[in-house]
Amino acid sequence: MNWEKLLSLKRFGDTTKRLRSEQDETRLGFEVDFDRIIFSDTFRSLQDKTQVVPLSKTDFVHTRLTHSLEVSVVARSLGRIVGKELLLKYPELKVKGYHANDFGAIAGAAALAHDIGNPPFGHSGEKAIGEYFKTGDGQKYKDQLTLKEWQDLIDFEGNANGFKILTESREGVVGGLRLSYATLGAFMKYPKESMPKKPSNHIVDKKFGIFQSDVSSFIDVVNDLGISKLRNDKDLAYNRHPLAFLVEAADDICYTIIDFEDGINMGLIEEEFALEYLINLVRDTINSEKYYQLTTKKDRLGYLRALAIGNLINEAVQVFLANETAILQGDFHKSLLDKCKYEAQINDILKISVEKIYRSKEVVEKEVAGYRILSDLLGVFIIAVNNKFENKASNYDKLVIRLLPENYQIEKESLYDRIFSVCSFISSMSDGYAILLNKKIKGEVL
Numbered sequence: 001m002n003w004e005k006l007l008s009l010k011r012f013g014d015t016t017k018r019l020r021s022e023q024d025e026t027r028l029g030f031e032v033d034f035d036r037i038i039f040s041d042t043f044r045s046l047q048d049k050t051q052v053v054p055l056s057k058t059d060f061v062h063t064r065l066t067h068s069l070e071v072s073v074v075a076r077s078l079g080r081i082v083g084k085e086l087l088l089k090y091p092e093l094k095v096k097g098y099h100a101n102d103f104g105a106i107a108g109a110a111a112l113a114h115d116i117g118n119p120p121f122g123h124s125g126e127k128a129i130g131e132y133f134k135t136g137d138g139q140k141y142k143d144q145l146t147l148k149e150w151q152d153l154i155d156f157e158g159n160a161n162g163f164k165i166l167t168e169s170r171e172g173v174v175g176g177l178r179l180s181y182a183t184l185g186a187f188m189k190y191p192k193e194s195m196p197k198k199p200s201n202h203i204v205d206k207k208f209g210i211f212q213s214d215v216s217s218f219i220d221v222v223n224d225l226g227i228s229k230l231r232n233d234k235d236l237a238y239n240r241h242p243l244a245f246l247v248e249a250a251d252d253i254c255y256t257i258i259d260f261e262d263g264i265n266m267g268l269i270e271e272e273f274a275l276e277y278l279i280n281l282v283r284d285t286i287n288s289e290k291y292y293q294l295t296t297k298k299d300r301l302g303y304l305r306a307l308a309i310g311n312l313i314n315e316a317v318q319v320f321l322a323n324e325t326a327i328l329q330g331d332f333h334k335s336l337l338d339k340c341k342y343e344a345q346i347n348d349i350l351k352i353s354v355e356k357i358y359r360s361k362e363v364v365e366k367e368v369a370g371y372r373i374l375s376d377l378l379g380v381f382i383i384a385v386n387n388k389f390e391n392k393a394s395n396y397d398k399l400v401i402r403l404l405p406e407n408y409q410i411e412k413e414s415l416y417d418r419i420f421s422v423c424s425f426i427s428s429m430s431d432g433y434a435i436l437l438n439k440k441i442k443g444e445v446l
Contacts, residue, residue, distance in 0.1 A: 001328045003090055005226035006241060007098060007106070008182050012167065012175025012217070021097035030105035033183040034072075037113045040177060042165050043068075046115060048430030050122035050366075062262060064115045067254060072112040074313060075250035079107030081317045082246060086324070103243065109179070110186035111247045117162025119427035120434040121370030128374040129156040129423060137379050141415065149416045151194040152211045153423070159190055159209045161427050167217040170407050175217075185225045185241030189248055191218070192230065192237035202333045204230055204240060213420060228330045239330035242320075249316040249336040252346075256337075257308050260349050261301055263357040271297055275304065277352065280345045282307040315340040373438045374426060380441055381422045389418060403437070 009018035009029045023029055037043055046065035062070075083103030087094045119125035132138045134154040142150055152160070166184060167176040179187075190209035198205050210218045215236065222238050230237040260278070263269040278301075279286065285307050294300045316336045323339070326332040337346055357363065381404070384397035389411055393401070401409060408425045412418045426434070 001226055001228055001239070001242070001330070003086065003093055003328075004096065005224070006182065006185065006243070007093075007102065008180065008185075008224055010181045010224050011178045012169075012220075013178070019097070020102070023097065028102070028105065029180050030102055030109060030183060033109035033177075033179045034105065034112060036177045036179065037109060037116070037166075040116075042116055042428055043113070045428060045430045045433075046118075048432045049115075049118065049120060050125075050431055062258060064118060067258070068112055068115050070258060071114060071247075071250045071254045072108045074253055074309065075111035075247050076104040076108030077313055078104075078246040078250055078316055078320075079243065080104035081313070082320055085317075085321055089324075106180075106182045106186050107243050107246045107250070109183045110243065111250050113162060113166060113183075113187055114189075114247060114251055115158065115162070117160065117165055117427065118158035119156075119161075119374065120429050120431045121367060121374070123158075124367035124370055125374060125427075126156050126158050128371040129378065129426070130154050131371070132375050132378045136375055138382070138419075141419065144415050146212070146416075148193060148195050148212050151197065152416075153419065155194055155197070155208070156423065157190075157194070157208055158427075159188075159207060160194070160211045160214070161424065163188060163209055163218070164211055164214050164424065165428075167214060167221075171410065181221050181224050182241075182243075184221050185227065186243035186247055188221075188241065189244055191222065191227065191240060191244075193235065196235060202230065203335060204237060210236065211420065213417060230330065240327075242324070242327045245320060245327065245332075245336050246316070249312075249320075252335060252337045253309055253312045253316070256346055256349055256353075257305055257312070259357060260353050261305055263353060264297075264301060266357075268360055269352060269356045274352070275300065277345070277349050278304040278308055280348070281311060281342055285311060312337065312340070312342065312346075315342060370431075370434075373434055376438055376441070377426050377434065378422060381425065382419055385418050385422055386415070400441070 007020070009020065009023070011018075018029065043065075046068055047063055049064040080100050080103060083100035086103065087098065087100055119129060121128065130153070133141065133150070138153070141153075145153070163184070165176065166179055166187065169175055188209050190204055190207045192204055192208050193210045193212065193215065194208045218236070225241060227238045227241060230239050257278075260269070260274065264271055264274045282304060286304075291300065291303060294303060319336045319339045320327070323332050337343065380400055384393065384400040387393040387397045388401055404425060408421050412421055429437070
């Protein structure tokens with residue numbers, strides 16, 4: 001892989017190459033990506049999607065939207081710092097018009113979109129959709145689908161759904177958001193299809209990032225970027241775009257530190273106990289005199305959070321630059337933070353977060369409710385859509401279909417596409433809307 005190809009400004013449908021030297025510096029293509037994401041209705045729905053605690057009414061708690069904005073800021077910093085060093089290493093990039101901020105703009109835009117495909121109710125929402133097909137009423141469709149199509153459904157993946165949202169054409173809208181291929185490449189943490197499932201310990205095989213419906217778009221992107229294949233076999237699995245490591249690091253930094261902070265503010269983690277863990281991340285940089293002058297928990301947490309994020313940014317940059325050649329060659333198989341000197345401290349914080357936050361009674365109760373809500377919605381809409389296609393829709397089915405936005409009412413020839421149309425619709429819902437719509441369908445709200 002080489003950086004000039006990896007920094008491609010190409011967008012879906014382009015017939016001529018976009019040159020960096022010809023870009024309008026006041027409206028740079030990579031910055032346009034950021035704008036298109038932030039003005040999309042799918043991104044706006046993240047304001048009412050779970051990050052830590054589903055449906056929390058606590059002012060402190062982050063949503064997917066605030067989390068995505070924070071991850072974008074961290075990714076932008078990572079990209080700019082790395083970009084500055086890479087331009088010194090590869091001066092030909094500077095000759096062709098590239099700037100350090102380009103790397104930050106790409107990473108920032110990709111990070112902004114990193115959760116755009118996540119369904120309601122956090123990661124349990126992904127599992128709820130998968131379980132509907134694996135163990136619920138959706139099992140009846142298995143024999144009518146290919147093995148890979150079935151795997152897409154039973155392991156429904158927010159990352160793959162995000163790529164679909166960003167790239168899928170619909171009537172009058174070609175190429176989805178039409179982002180630059182560099183940003184799409186940086187967005188893909190798991191550039192592979194759903195099968196084979198976890199064939200190795202390589203980080204790309206941890207999950208998957210492409211549904212069968214989006215394979216052609218995926219191939220177009222990776223070929224243009226010159227991304228190398230992960231394995232020499234017939235299955236689609238590619239190495240990561242190097243900047244995807246920075247996007248992942250930004251996400252890891254934010255959910256490690258900020259989810260932990262949310263847990264403290266919510267009272268799920270004792271302050272004194274928690275501060276000890278955060279201080280372990282900042283011992284080399286903390287100004288003790290300044291710290292002990294802070295009189296409120298909020299200020300103490302804010303100070304430690306800022307220091308911790310800064311330290312982890314510097315660590316991620318150092319690991320990336322030390323391994324940049326191996327990354328370009330496809331020989332780097334871990335996340336950046338898994339190779340940093342704070343790995344043990346990060347794992348300690350994550351362990352506490354799992355025990356005290358992610359498995360807290362409040363979280364579990366609402367995740368259980370989310371399972372039932374999503375299962376009910378999937379059943380009602382998939383049956384209605386299929387009955388309409390087969391010309392046997394009841395009056396109830398016809399009413400249900402009218403609840404779908406216009407772009408989801410377009411009939412699909414294949415069962416796989418019809419099912420995924422419903423899954424995409426339900427995934428686009430906010431937590432609150434999913435609850436309200438489920439109540440309306442049950443006749444509990446008029």
